Amino acid sequence: MKSTNTDTVRFDGARLRIEDIGALSRRERSAELSADPAFRRRIQAGSDFVARLLAEDGVIYGVTTGYGDSCTVVIPPELVPELPHHLYAYHGCGAGAMLSPEQTRAVLAARLASLSQGMSGVSVELLAQLEGLLKHDILPLIPSEGSVGASGDLTPLSYVAAVLCGEREVLMAGVQMPAAEALRQAGMTPLRLRPKEGLAIMNGTAVMTALACLAFERAEYLSRLATRLTAMNVVASAGNAHHFDAVLFAAKPHPGQQQAAARLRADLASEQPSRNSERLQDRYSLRCAPHVIGVLEDSLPFLRQLIENELNSANDNPLIDPDGERVLHGGHFYGGHIAMAMDTLKTAVANIADLLDRQLALLVDTRFNHGLPSNLSGATGPRAAINHGLKALQISVSAWTAEALKQTMPASVFSRSTECHNQDKVSMGTIAARDCLRVLELVEQVGAAMLIAARQGVALRRRIQPDLVLGAPLAAMQAELEDRIPLLVEDRALDKELQALIAAIRERSWSLYEQA
Incomplete structure (x- = not known):
């Protein structure tokens, strides 16, 4: 190799x-x-x-x-x-x-x-x-x-x-x-x-396979990023870290789901359950995060097999057998496996955007964020009235999420008969791969926005709980985000910071859990 x-x-x-x-x-x-x-x-x-x-x-x-x-x-x-x-x-x-x-x-x-x-x-x-x-x-x-x-x-x-x-x-x-x-x-x-x-x-199938390879790497990283963001959002919302208990997840043994829960446990090791004794259960976007992220995690090994088998195949027609000296007429150019892989991957990744979008909706809403200021604004006193925090960013996240979800219509089912009905059943694998890359682009934008929200939310939670202790992984992540992003107190345009964070995600700037 x-x-x-x-x-x-x-x-x-x-x-x-x-x-x-x-x-x-x-x-x-x-x-x-x-x-x-x-x-x-x-x-x-x-x-x-x-x-x-x-x-x-x-x-x-x-x-x-x-x-x-x-x-x-x-x-x-x-x-x-x-x-x-x-x-x-x-x-x-x-x-x-x-x-x-x-x-x-x-x-x-x-x-x-x-x-x-x-x-x-x-x-x-x-x-x-x-x-x-x-x-x-x-x-x-x-x-x-x-x-x-x-x-x-x-x-x-x-x-x-x-x-x-x-x-x-x-x-x-x-x-x-x-x-x-x-x-x-x-x-x-x-x-x-x-x-x-x-x-x-x-x-x-070189174009669809190439795009699939790149899509896979991006999706794998987004899965880990979504897990880290969820941990930070549990902290910001004073959530219950015991939702990710090992015994609990042993009872439903999907490996990827268990891995997501284990990562959350590691991130939240220094956290205590919610101080609100009446709130035993967080809302689904926090409590069920391993179940959503786990679908993607459990899909990745199967999708890797499909993509790598295609990558390592002879996939033109006819094939030439140099050993048996035969010309073999077939259809290995058919990209059905890549089409299925990309249709599957884009659906799993779009669900990550939906999960994070729901977490942000909770964080910015005073009815659900357990004491944080409206829209995670850092402004206090009289100036709080004219500052709007992450109000517009949350709208943008909803827009990107909606577009990602809309893109999940499978391409593989839209076969068209072409070329005088010689190519009468086709894979649409390249369209599926392009769609998947667009979904990934949108979800990376959501992830960048959530980095801003997580940085803001954890900092504001510390105002309420000055004795809050973060585990080492979250403390390091928060410190780096604070270096990158000033606390949002007075309203300011966030687009440059957002674009820098999108680029950082695509460069995989953070080492998140074990590397594949």
Whole structure:
């Protein structure tokens, strides 16, 4: 999976993890195509087999025939070399926002991982060209819209194929330029795709899988952040820490739910139950937080399996068996597993936003926050009348939460018959992945707002309970938040602080519990 040099991710057909793709996307590690002779012989064997079939007048879909519904169209032998270039040319019809640099690097890595399985009939030179794009950070400008998720991510991946051949536009060192110029600056030569290679690049699930890898990492972090925020909100609202008792959670043994409760127990170790003896039970958004967060925690191992199996698969069509020397026609470009993973993940994550939104609604309301000032305003005396605390922030959190919840309509059920009914059942996996990323973006905004609220709420609780003792994890978190965010006393715009906190969440600035 990895070389002995931890600064590289080695592509040799061995299994990669989600974290490998994430590290490559952030340029924390570099890509290395294996130089192992056995690996390279296997790759070359597939390419040689395709060449031999062509020389012997073999019929290969997408090599000696047209594509999709045009598979009955026989390509004259003298035109076969042109076919791969026609494939990426006519698929150059993407629209929408361009993938970000991080997303684009992940796409390149996911496609290289699949082709390195050695069942796509491509040359070592093609793999090296993909490696070169990653090493020199030559990033194809890939429109995010236009894929139905079968036959794979055809349209967005056409932009990768074109760039390998020196066509279309790229970003290099943050500057947009023609692909041919970027390759020249990197000392690379544009490819002339061999038969089957255009299909091998484009007919796969690399875009949806790449986005899924990035979504998974963000969701995993948000789960831990939501747990820490819940602990702080229990403190701020003088809640009952005994709701997270180990014996209680042993009675309902969902592992992720138990883990969330254990994390809350660790955070609240120095806390006492509520001083209000009449309030034995907090409202659900606090008491049932492990049950909400636990759904996400328990989903993550299953979703990891789906995403990593797709990442480590040969997923174009047809596949080339270099050992048995067979051409295998199938449908591995179908992105149903990624579609299901992303539809599931976005629902679990949106529920985290809903949980935090409800916690904030309690914290700002004097009917439910057990002695805290209205809207968590820090103003006192006569000036309290003209200050509004987090009133507007709570409205924004509700807006972001509502939008996240609205986005949870599953994409996978919206299959459309396309391409003259050849692609008559499609996955919509890339749309599901894009939807999931949008939900994550919104929930990260909610999380940033809740960091402001938690910082404010704990500080205001200390006014009421000067002897309040925080456990070490919460004390450290509160101290850092106080360094970042001044106590809100007089009304002020919070947008700059909010944006800085959103960025900090996306950079995973806080070490929260054990790392995955």
